[in-house]
Amino acid sequence: MQPETKITTTDFLVIGSGIAGLTFALKTATKFTNAKITIITKDEQSESNTKYAQGGIASVYDKTVDSFEQHIEDTLIAGDGLCDEEVVRMVVESAPDRLQELIEWGTKFDKNKEGDYDLGREGGHSQNRILHHTDITGAEIERALLAQVNVLPNIDFLTHHYAIDLITEHQVKQKRTKRNSKISCFGAYVLDVKKSKVKTFVSKFTILASGGNGQVYETTTNPVVATGDGIGIAYRAKAEISEMEFIQFHPTALYNPGEYPAFLISEAVRGFGAKLRDYNGDFFMHKYDVREELASRDIVARAIDNELKKSGKPHLYLDCTHLDMEKFTAHFPNITKKCQSLNINVSKDYIPIVPASHYICGGVNVNKKAKTSIKKLYACGEVTRTGLHGGNRLASNSLLEGLVYAHSAFENISKKFDKAKFPENVPTWNDNGVVKNMENILITHDRNEVKTIMTNYVGIVRSNERLKRAEKKLRVLYEDNKRLYDHSELSVDLCELRNLITTAYLITQFSKKRTTNCGGFYNMDLV
Structure with a gap:
């Protein structure tokens, strides 16, 4: 290059x-x-x-x-x-x-x-x-x-x-x-x-x-x-x-293993009147907030996360079967179409859902x-x-x-x-001494490793021990990636990995420093 x-x-x-x-x-x-x-x-x-x-x-x-x-x-x-x-x-x-x-x-x-x-x-x-x-x-x-x-x-x-x-x-x-x-x-x-x-x-x-x-x-x-x-x-x-x-996890992404990114079931569906049910089909949001399904996202996401962990099941459900289907399909045509493609009839079937990372x-x-x-x-x-x-x-x-x-x-x-004026003396990019990276499998592996670390240790619910482990593992990934970046010809994959590791590390560090649970941040050791 x-x-x-x-x-x-x-x-x-x-x-x-x-x-x-x-x-x-x-x-x-x-x-x-x-x-x-x-x-x-x-x-x-x-x-x-x-x-x-x-x-x-x-x-x-x-x-x-x-x-x-x-x-x-x-x-x-x-x-x-x-x-x-x-x-x-x-x-x-x-x-x-x-x-x-x-x-x-x-x-x-x-x-x-x-x-x-x-x-x-x-x-x-x-x-x-x-x-x-x-x-x-x-x-x-x-x-x-x-x-x-x-x-x-x-x-x-x-x-x-x-x-x-x-x-x-x-x-x-x-x-x-x-x-x-x-x-x-x-x-x-x-x-x-x-x-x-x-x-x-x-x-x-x-x-x-x-x-x-x-x-x-x-x-x-x-x-x-x-x-x-x-x-x-x-x-x-x-x-x-x-x-x-403060990472906001959307409470209701469509549970469809293998699909990436996850398909979003809009917040507006609950605003329209849809109800959450556990794996057995029972309502549960009344146990967490008087606003039930219309509580803020952090509360709903933690409630779903808690129900998932209690049951050990892979997903919960969003129930739209009681809604006016003519109005529902007019308001949410793409959600309806997506569900239909997976043989989910929203007028009769519950939609399987899980929380998903959504916004920082x-x-x-x-x-x-x-x-x-x-x-x-x-x-x-x-x-x-x-x-x-x-x-x-x-x-x-x-x-x-x-x-x-x-x-x-x-x-x-x-x-x-x-x-405003243009600056002077700006040097062009210098890539002397770099060689083409022949180990793309390392980038793929490290990218997946970042995702695993963050999902397991820095997710909806965190703990001091989880954050320590995340910090330790991310530091190793950073050092490995720095060596690869410093000596390899640039690619989007390599640069993206660099930024993913950086942002993951920042999320972990800021999480370690927060001493009270607030909004989208929840550390079980601070309760």
Whole structure:
């Protein structure tokens, strides 16, 4: 593999093509028509966590029965005391405007017979406030945004381009003055997968919108691209990271051994009235929370986990048989179709379910302007820790967060763009001395090992002993991977493994440091 000697300059480098990255790129390209915006994504244009979001976006729409205060309160309760209330208020009160922009960009949300938006309700919400497009809301949003982005001439959209590392003072030979002592981001080194070349992208501003890290667990609803890349590269660049211990496990993934990633049975199905049953067919949620199936995700996931461990059975059930099937199939056509493909008739049969890794509430620290601790590096979406989610994300607040923080980044950068300059003396990628890796089985083995460690030791319920074992095993994997990385020609698989080990280790370390159970974090030794 030969690095490109030519440096590519772009005013804005956007890493990621989900709702956050595309929203920022669209707004920026529309305002600064003479600027160049480059979007890089490791797979196809639409392959992101956004594409797989089923439920929808939370927003106070019907103010005759709902209010900002109710949405704020629901978010704070779900966050279990760790939310930043100022951030929650900013996001909730911004929601209607951000949703209106999505609609103007062509996103089609479902309406009822009266022509009003058909508002859904999910766990933790006190009112119906979820705007959705059947059960494929994320795919519809992604479609609408891509349609807008792909016609703008000043956006360069590069697929199969993988961000290896951010470029900071660690690579650039620049004099650091006291006034400019803070680390700055000057772009990124990017692997062009199809050409097997490492490109150097130099930018005035870099926006990290690369999604989460669901692939650190064996069972996850996340697509295979969710390998913690953004958190990994930000951590290596010495960005501030926090609250990595808060992993949200979705209570109801379809139990279908061998399918990967796990198929999500949306939270909205329980909001629609579905009931959970144990392996024997008995209701059990009343034993855990007065809200039963509409309790927040951390409570429902732990309840299911406890019932599974008590029974020793491989799965539990979600019962939809008592629901209005005409309305159910209209609202959840893809879930219905998926079940039918497995010979599950939702009108007669219970749906087998298990919890699955779904969302990380922590990540790269950003303020309300989407600024990270590194100058000229902004971040939005699941890669971040904003203060909105606290210890546990309220259902359907994540797509909203991506929208709001992409807008915040756009507004803040807009004030600085005219004075921004390209950095100088940025070196191209150096891979002298590396050789082609002929031991890909090592990468496959270590990737599976990370998943096993995290699932067994750092899952829904943790303990001090489990965390110690995870730390020890991950440290060995890190040392082995570092030797392989330092001497091998780059590949996506090798880089992904590097980031998976990094994020897994961070989750473990933050878990060890937490001294109280809260939200999505539960250590049985702290009870």
